[in-house]
Amino acid sequence: MPLSYTIAVVAIPLLMFFFLGLAGVKMDKKLTGVLGVIGMLITTILAYGVALTYFFGSDQGQMADGVRQAVVVCNPDWLSFTQTLVVRMGIMLDPIAAMMLIVISTVSLMVHLYSLGYMCDHHGHAEKGFQRYYAFLALFTFSMLGLVVATNLFQIFIFFEMVGLSSYLLIGFYYQSPAAVHASKKAFIVTRLADLFFLLGIMILSYYTGTFDFHQLVFGSNGANSLEVAQSAIATSGGATFLGCSVMAWALTFIFIGGAGKSAMYPLHIWLPDAMEGPTPVSALIHAATMVVAGVFLVARLFPLYVIEQGAMDIICVTGAFTAFYAAAIACVQSDIKRALAFSTISQIAFMMTSLAVSSADGGLIEIHGGQGLGFMASMFHLFTHAMFKALLFLCAGAIIHAVHSNENSQMHGLHKYMPITSFAFLIGCLAIAGIPPFAGFWSKDEILVACYEKGLGWGIWMSMVAGMTAFYMFRIYFLIFHWKKHEVHTEHAPSDQPWTMTLPLIILAAISIVAGFVPAHDMVTWDGKELHTQLNWTVAGTSVLIACIGIGLAYKMYFKENELPDKLQARFSGLWEAAYRRFYMDELYQFITHKVIFQSICKPIARFDRAVIDGFFNLLASVTGSAAYGIRRLQNGSIQSYVYVYLVGALALAVITMVCVLI
Amino acid sequence: MESVGNLILYFVVALVIIVCSVLTVTTRQILRSATYLLFVLFATAVIYFQMDYAFLGAVQIAVYAGGIVVLFVFAILLTHQPGKDAQQVESTRRVLGAVAALLAVAVCGFGLFSYANFCGRQLAEIPADAVTIDTIGRFLLSTDKLGYLLPFEAISVLLLACIIGGVVIARRR
Amino acid sequence: MNLTLLMYLVPSLVMFGCGVYGFLTRKNMIAIMISLELMLNSVDINFVVFNRYLFPGQLDGMFFTLFAIGIAAAETALALAIIINVFRVARKVDINQLTKLKF
Numbered sequence: 001m002p003l004s005y006t007i008a009v010v011a012i013p014l015l016m017f018f019f020l021g022l023a024g025v026k027m028d029k030k031l032t033g034v035l036g037v038i039g040m041l042i043t044t045i046l047a048y049g050v051a052l053t054y055f056f057g058s059d060q061g062q063m064a065d066g067v068r069q070a071v072v073v074c075n076p077d078w079l080s081f082t083q084t085l086v087v088r089m090g091i092m093l094d095p096i097a098a099m100m101l102i103v104i105s106t107v108s109l110m111v112h113l114y115s116l117g118y119m120c121d122h123h124g125h126a127e128k129g130f131q132r133y134y135a136f137l138a139l140f141t142f143s144m145l146g147l148v149v150a151t152n153l154f155q156i157f158i159f160f161e162m163v164g165l166s167s168y169l170l171i172g173f174y175y176q177s178p179a180a181v182h183a184s185k186k187a188f189i190v191t192r193l194a195d196l197f198f199l200l201g202i203m204i205l206s207y208y209t210g211t212f213d214f215h216q217l218v219f220g221s222n223g224a225n226s227l228e229v230a231q232s233a234i235a236t237s238g239g240a241t242f243l244g245c246s247v248m249a250w251a252l253t254f255i256f257i258g259g260a261g262k263s264a265m266y267p268l269h270i271w272l273p274d275a276m277e278g279p280t281p282v283s284a285l286i287h288a289a290t291m292v293v294a295g296v297f298l299v300a301r302l303f304p305l306y307v308i309e310q311g312a313m314d315i316i317c318v319t320g321a322f323t324a325f326y327a328a329a330i331a332c333v334q335s336d337i338k339r340a341l342a343f344s345t346i347s348q349i350a351f352m353m354t355s356l357a358v359s360s361a362d363g364g365l366i367e368i369h370g371g372q373g374l375g376f377m378a379s380m381f382h383l384f385t386h387a388m389f390k391a392l393l394f395l396c397a398g399a400i401i402h403a404v405h406s407n408e409n410s411q412m413h414g415l416h417k418y419m420p421i422t423s424f425a426f427l428i429g430c431l432a433i434a435g436i437p438p439f440a441g442f443w444s445k446d447e448i449l450v451a452c453y454e455k456g457l458g459w460g461i462w463m464s465m466v467a468g469m470t471a472f473y474m475f476r477i478y479f480l481i482f483h484w485k486k487h488e489v490h491t492e493h494a495p496s497d498q499p500w501t502m503t504l505p506l507i508i509l510a511a512i513s514i515v516a517g518f519v520p521a522h523d524m525v526t527w528d529g530k531e532l533h534t535q536l537n538w539t540v541a542g543t544s545v546l547i548a549c550i551g552i553g554l555a556y557k558m559y560f561k562e563n564e565l566p567d568k569l570q571a572r573f574s575g576l577w578e579a580a581y582r583r584f585y586m587d588e589l590y591q592f593i594t595h596k597v598i599f600q601s602i603c604k605p606i607a608r609f610d611r612a613v614i615d616g617f618f619n620l621l622a623s624v625t626g627s628a629a630y631g632i633r634r635l636q637n638g639s640i641q642s643y644v645y646v647y648l649v650g651a652l653a654l655a656v657i658t659m660v661c662v663l664i
Numbered sequence: 665m666e667s668v669g670n671l672i673l674y675f676v677v678a679l680v681i682i683v684c685s686v687l688t689v690t691t692r693q694i695l696r697s698a699t700y701l702l703f704v705l706f707a708t709a710v711i712y713f714q715m716d717y718a719f720l721g722a723v724q725i726a727v728y729a730g731g732i733v734v735l736f737v738f739a740i741l742l743t744h745q746p747g748k749d750a751q752q753v754e755s756t757r758r759v760l761g762a763v764a765a766l767l768a769v770a771v772c773g774f775g776l777f778s779y780a781n782f783c784g785r786q787l788a789e790i791p792a793d794a795v796t797i798d799t800i801g802r803f804l805l806s807t808d809k810l811g812y813l814l815p816f817e818a819i820s821v822l823l824l825a826c827i828i829g830g831v832v833i834a835r836r837r
Numbered sequence: 838m839n840l841t842l843l844m845y846l847v848p849s850l851v852m853f854g855c856g857v858y859g860f861l862t863r864k865n866m867i868a869i870m871i872s873l874e875l876m877l878n879s880v881d882i883n884f885v886v887f888n889r890y891l892f893p894g895q896l897d898g899m900f901f902t903l904f905a906i907g908i909a910a911a912e913t914a915l916a917l918a919i920i921i922n923v924f925r926v927a928r929k930v931d932i933n934q935l936t937k938l939k940f
Binding site for chain 3: 670671674677678681682685686688689694697698701704705708711712715716717720723724727728731732735736738739740742743744757758760761762764765766768769772773776777780782783784785786787788789790791794795799800803804810812815819822823826829830833834
């Protein structure tokens with residue numbers, strides 16, 4: 001399959017968006033959904049074709065000397081401001097882009113199919129806004145695909161904004177619910193704040209390097225494939241410093257902040273748990289599998305630059321490691337199943353970030369050149385596997401919520417008997433995320449841990465601990481939902497497995513979660529395109545499996561059967577439990593900073609100035625004009641006789657003047 | 665030196681004009697006001713005859729005295745109950761109007777009398793055939809240098825517009 | 838004694854002054870129209886008299902008067918039609934009472 005089919009991969013969702021958005025209102029609701037699924041199916045087939053061709057197919061310029069090259073399929077000018085300042089919109093395929101095509105199209109297809117069932121009530125009637133929902137899904141898919149195949153920073157920024165917009169639209173899909181509206185606004189504003197830094201970073205970077213293009217940024221303008229040239233762009237800015245750090249470090253840190261906003265890194269994570277107000281399939285697609293890894297993807301895309309700037313890497317590393325632990329700690333106590341999964345997502349994305357950042361362990365380009373870059377590969381691999389099993393977990397959660405009409409796990413309990421398929425699928429997802437072999441998460445997480453141990457023992461132990469917590473909180477959720485105690489049937493319908501449109505995606509994703517670990521990622525998605533020879537580090541793998549088993553065992557002990565232990569522990573550590581449950585008061589902190597500090601001390605005086613001085617001035621103008629008009633309107637009183645008086649006086653004055661002039 | 669008859673006629677006419685004009689605007693019965701206006705218009709027609717413009721005098725009597733005044737009378741009878749006096753005009757308004765009118769008369773009168781020798785011109789003889797109906801008709805419909813066809817047509821358009829306007833206004837809605 | 842130009846202008850001037858006075862003081866719209874006719878008539882006289890005394894060989898002033906009479910007739914007819922219409926609606930002809938359209 002020619003790689004130029006990538007254009008169709010990106011274009012079909014866009015066309016579907018316009019078609020469903022414009023014509024959907026006139027069509028039957030179910031029909032729009034089926035059309036959306038068919039469109040997405042075609043996109044997925046093409047995406048698989050393109051990606052597999054890129055990795056394994058006949059040579060179309062993607063292999064040179066056993067090294068995978070980035071292939072620019074097309075790169076037309078989009079906005080040309082001046083000779084040198086040209087913004088292009090193109091399509092570039094490289095290992096991570098090809099991998100992302102697979103991830104996005106798979107998850108998106110599953111979500112499209114799943115939504116056919118999920119967005120209907122129990123009688124099979126489609127919800128209000130069904131067509132709009134599918135149009136937005138198509139828009140999101142288009143934006144995300146456009147993001148991963150971007151050829152330059154500016155294009156990636158534009159699509160970054162577009163995924164943010166689609167995320168906003170889909171979180172706020174139930175626009176009649178105030179919580180959803182607040183959540184969508186929160187997501188939009190927080191990510192927009194981060195995108196401001198992203199834009200700053202882009203401007204600084206391109207000001208000093210003179211290009212937006214990834215290829216030129218990484219390999220220099222002459223296109224030679226060597227790492228020495230890779231520094232050429234950076235060398236031009238070598239002397240420039242700002243506040244003691246090099247300009248490049250600032251630029252890359254700013255870009256990371258942009259990515260951190262989308263990827264919900266601490267402290268910009270606050271929007272993601274609230275984003276769970278959207279429909280659950282949307283959470284699976286956008287807020288678990290694809291959009292939230294856009295930040296990871298961004299850092300991976302600029303990885304060759306980050307490798308050189310160790311300072312920026314350290315920031316990412318610390319942020320990632322802290323976020324992973326922080327989110328895992330919160331996930332351990334959440335009672336809302338979707339929020340718990342959201343914090344799990346944050347934690348896992350932080351894993352990927354950390355993995356990227358430790359990839360430059362021991363600094364030095366030479367070592368990376370000589371085959372380091374394990375962390376990069378592990379990060380991308382984990383991105384892939386995580387997308388699959390986290391989408392699976394969210395879709396299972398959606399099925400459960402659809403069955404019991406609640407997000408709280410206190411309403412669930414003991415569902416294993418009623419929903420066996422969902423239960424097994426959820427179990428597979430949990431095993432995968434916990435890192436039990438041979439499930440997908442084991443392979444990718446193991447490589448991340450290896451990379452961390454190579455960076456330093458402390459990093460490795462820290463991340464291993466977080467991995468153990470992951471196993472614990474995932475199985476806590478699992479046991480609380482499906483076991484714990486007998487389910488009390490509240491409604492007239494007992495919960496049961498959902499229709500095939502919702503079950504089929506679960507089975508497919510479960511199957512992928514089982515086998516995805518055997519994908520030979522290490523010779524496919526490496527940062528420089530060369531094969532990376534790794535083998536299983538048995539020490540690390542054994543330890544991590546052991547830790548995971550301990551986590552699972554603990555969860556089993558505490559949550560499999562109804563008992564007093566969790567309540568006792570909660571009472572014993574009530575302060576800690578409360579703090580974790582309230583997300584360590586981050587939202588309150590934000591509220592305090594924005595409302596008390598910023599609004600009170602900055603916005604209020606500005607508003608007062610605006611109201612008193614600016615508005616006052618114009619009100620004064622208006623009132624002066626008004627009162628003047630009010631005063632002189634007496635002149636125009638509509639009485640013809642008073643006009644005649646005025647006329648007469650004027651005429652007589654004129655006559656007198658004329659006569660005086662003539663007679664003198 | 666004018667003929668005595670002519671002089672007497674002039675004085676009678678001037679007296680009628682002045683007295684009836686004043687009465688027109690001072691009487692409180694609107695129907696009387698219209699009647700005094702009729703006298704003024706007749707007196708004006710006499711002046712036209714005296715000026716040898718017989719046709720103009722005839723038009724004055726036919727159109728003004730015969731047409732317009734009748735219209736006035738109709739309008740008055742349609743809008744007023746007969747015999748009912750108009751309200752007395754307030755004195756401030758009356759004084760103010762009188763002052764304004766007298767001022768206007770004074771200024772214009774001063775102007776007239778300061779050009780006394782220009783205004784003291786005698787009446788000249790005019791050629792016998794100057795103002796015959798024949799001449800007037802030729803002038804009205806000629807396009808020569810002194811022709812009046814264009815104003816004539818303009819007036820006819822204006823009258824047409826007035827007819828249409830009258831129809832529109834009077835139409836029952 | 839001769840009949841000079843001035844002797845005709847003086848009655849005309851008085852007539853005009855009466856017209857001004859009537860126009861300014863009367864409230865009845867028909868009375869105002871009558872005052873207006875007075876003023877028009879005085880101007881007509883002036884046209885004719887000036888023509889006759891200054892340019893006896895020409896007829897310009899006379900024609901102006903002729904046209905003025907025509908226009909005056911049309912204008913009066915229209916104005917009276919309007920006044921009657923207003924009266925039909927408001928049952929009034931006094932201008933100081935017709936204030937419905939005022940601010």
